[in-house]
Amino acid sequence: MSYQLYYWxxxxxxxxxxxxxxxxxxxxxxxxARIEGDDVMTPFLNGEQEGALPFAPPFLKSGRxxxxxxxxxxxxxxxxxxxxxxxxxxxxxxHQLELTITDxxxxxxDTHHPVAGGLYYEDQRDEAKRRSKDFRxxxxxxxxxxxxxxxxxxxxRFPLREHSYVDLSLFQVMAGLEYAxxxxxxxxxxxxxxxxxxxxxERPNIAAYLASERRxxxxxxGIFRHYPELDG
Amino acid sequence: MSYQLYYWxxxxxxxxxxxxxxxxxxxxxxxxARIEGDDVMTPFLNGEQEGALPFAPPFLKSGRxxxxxxxxxxxxxxxxxxxxxxxxxxxxxxHQLELTITDxxxxxxDTHHPVAGGLYYEDQRDEAKRRSKDFRxxxxxxxxxxxxxxxxxxxxRFPLREHSYVDLSLFQVMAGLEYAxxxxxxxxxxxxxxxxxxxxxERPNIAAYLASERRxxxxxxGIFRHYPELDG
Numbered sequence: 001m002s003y004q005l006y007y008w009x010x011x012x013x014x015x016x017x018x019x020x021x022x023x024x025x026x027x028x029x030x031x032x033a034r035i036e037g038d039d040v041m042t043p044f045l046n047g048e049q050e051g052a053l054p055f056a057p058p059f060l061k062s063g064r065x066x067x068x069x070x071x072x073x074x075x076x077x078x079x080x081x082x083x084x085x086x087x088x089x090x091x092x093x094x095h096q097l098e099l100t101i102t103d104x105x106x107x108x109x110d111t112h113h114p115v116a117g118g119l120y121y122e123d124q125r126d127e128a129k130r131r132s133k134d135f136r137x138x139x140x141x142x143x144x145x146x147x148x149x150x151x152x153x154x155x156x157r158f159p160l161r162e163h164s165y166v167d168l169s170l171f172q173v174m175a176g177l178e179y180a181x182x183x184x185x186x187x188x189x190x191x192x193x194x195x196x197x198x199x200x201x202e203r204p205n206i207a208a209y210l211a212s213e214r215r216x217x218x219x220x221x222g223i224f225r226h227y228p229e230l231d232g
Numbered sequence: 233m234s235y236q237l238y239y240w241x242x243x244x245x246x247x248x249x250x251x252x253x254x255x256x257x258x259x260x261x262x263x264x265a266r267i268e269g270d271d272v273m274t275p276f277l278n279g280e281q282e283g284a285l286p287f288a289p290p291f292l293k294s295g296r297x298x299x300x301x302x303x304x305x306x307x308x309x310x311x312x313x314x315x316x317x318x319x320x321x322x323x324x325x326x327h328q329l330e331l332t333i334t335d336x337x338x339x340x341x342d343t344h345h346p347v348a349g350g351l352y353y354e355d356q357r358d359e360a361k362r363r364s365k366d367f368r369x370x371x372x373x374x375x376x377x378x379x380x381x382x383x384x385x386x387x388x389r390f391p392l393r394e395h396s397y398v399d400l401s402l403f404q405v406m407a408g409l410e411y412a413x414x415x416x417x418x419x420x421x422x423x424x425x426x427x428x429x430x431x432x433x434e435r436p437n438i439a440a441y442l443a444s445e446r447r448x449x450x451x452x453x454g455i456f457r458h459y460p461e462l463d464g
Contacts, residue, residue: 047381052325055332055378067324069331076324092299092308093284099301099334100287106338114346114359116366127346127359134348146287149279 002028004061006041009033011222012176012215014105015058017070018077020168023209025081031214033057071098074165083165090160097150097159097166101173104143108176109223111135111230121220121227132230136184140177144190147173151192158196171200176224183231234260236293238273241265243454244408244447246337247290249302250309252400255441257313263446265289303330306397315397322392329382329391329398333405336375340408341455343367343462353452353459364462368416372409376422379405383424390428403432408456415463 003022007015015031022029033040044066047053051066059068060076067073075095078084084094109117114131115124147170150159159166174197177185200206209215218224235254239247247263254261265272276298279285283298291300292308299305307327310316316326341349346363347356379402382391391398406429409417432438441447450456 047385051321052328053378053382053385054328055335055375065321065324067328069328072324072328072331075327089283089297092297092304095307096284096286096299096301096304099304099331102331102334103287103338106335110342110346114342115362116370118366118370124362127362130347130356130359134350138348138350143287146285150285153279153285 001063002030004030004032005058006032006044006061007058009038010216011219012172012224013058013222014070016172017101017169018058018060018073019214020172020206020209021074021077021081021083021165023214024168024203024205025077025083026205027077027081071095071102074098074169078165083163083168085160085162085164094160094164094166097147098169100143100146101166101169104139104173105223107135107139107143108180111180112225112227121225125229128227128230133232136181136232140181140184140188144188144193148190148193151196156192157199167196167200168206171197171206175201176218179218180224180226181231182226233295234262236262236264237290238264238276238293239290241270242448243451244404244456245290245454246302248404249333249401250290250292250305251446252404252438252441253306253309253313253315253397255446256400256435256437257309257315258437259309259313303327303334306330306401310397315395315400317392317394317396326392326396326398329379330401332375332378333398333401336371336405337455339367339371339375340412343412344457344459353457357461360459360462365464368413368464372413372416372420376420376425380422380425383428388424389431399428399432400438403429403438407433408450411450412456412458413463414458 005015005018007013041057043049044054044059051064052068054066054068058070059066060073067076078094084091111132112121112128113124114127121128154161158164170193174193201210220226237247237250239245273289275281276286276291283296284300286298286300290302291298292305299308310326316323343364344353344360345356346359353360386393390396402425406425433442452458
């Protein structure tokens with residue numbers, strides 16, 4: 001079976017967490033908007049299509065199912081592609097970790113858009129500098145420290161004692177911070193998290209994906225944006 | 233079986249979404265911190281307890297399971313208490329809707345804390361005014377319009393054609409906005425959402441809960457805060 005992924009073209013954004021799963025799994029999928037253009041998503045967002053009503057991209061079509069919200073999509077894909085352990089308690093924990101990553105991603109976005117998503121960065125730069133200072137000094141250490149501890153409790157290599165979609169998302173978090181906040185990231189003492197990210201990058205399917213044209217480069221239209229003035 | 237809910241005392245906050253589920257279901261539960269104090273949560277947050285590591289309250293203990301993240305908790309409780317439809321597609325949609333409520337709640341919080349959760353409101357009031365203007369003019373209409381359409385597509389009474397935990401959370405969203413942003417809420421044309429909120433409030437277990445001392449009043453330490461200057 002083939003999936004259809006719907007997400008904005010030209011950036012990694014939230015769609016990237018889904019792509020990393022599909023690529024790691026070697027699943028057949030079409031990145032629909034990259035072929036047909038962003039307008040292809042409009043009928044879904046307007047409620048003119050069957051199935052669940054998405055609030056925003058990304059959403060995934062799997063047969064007749066329409067699934068939106070990144071963590072919801074990964075929770076759907078995980079068991080189908082051996083990307084989450086079997087036990088109920090571990091699946092609940094995997095989802096909890098993913099939802100914490102979701103929270104972090106909102107905070108990453110709001111470093112450059114603390115006032116309004118609809119305004120340009122340049123129109124909220126003062127607020128962005130203030131928010132980013134707190135993000136660097138308080139939020140990055142808190143979140144990365146949390147994930148570091150989760151990996152430690154999972155035996156030192158994986159938060160869930162085996163590879164899962166959570167690892168793929170943590171890789172993306174580390175890659176995004178490396179691009180957007182290189183100075184702040186360099187100060188973090190998170191050896192297990194760095195090791196996990198390195199191992200994910202070396203997985204054959206992920207390594208092939210990262211080297212392909214399908215991996216759009218980080219840029220300042222995505223969630224992770226490099227504005228030197230925000231990195232202290 | 234009895235559940236143990238862990239959440240900060242003195243405010244509704246994110247814990248309230250879980251309480252509404254437990255109360256509507258008539259489930260036996262202990263609101264642990266209200267009896268033993270907030271410090272009872274520290275060993276969990278420090279990783280000194282068995283089970284999943286929570287990033288933050290609320291978390292629920294169910295037997296040996298520790299479950300954090302509101303939407304994750306509701307997804308766990310839903311099937312156990314007839315608070316979500318049977319079909320996989322509806323369960324996925326229910327969770328998607330709940331995750332969209334989660335996103336909205338972050339935005340509600342950030343109206344009064346657009347710079348840093350660790351700073352006082354008074355130290356970010358200018359930014360809060362700016363963010364709240366966009367929230368009132370752009371975000372409230374967008375989110376409520378989305379939920380209104382979801383209810384309409386669900387047959388006009390429920391987003392999922394039958395009562396679910398999503399309805400309970402939508403009630404809480406409407407109650408919170410009524411407290412925090414009464415002027416902005418009055419401008420919204422969302423008759424189906426208002427009707428849903430009214431019906432939830434009249435459910436016997438919910439009506440009894442709202443009239444009880446267990447329902448802490450909205451106040452300016454919670455997520456929904458009434459600061460007149462932010463309501464335009």
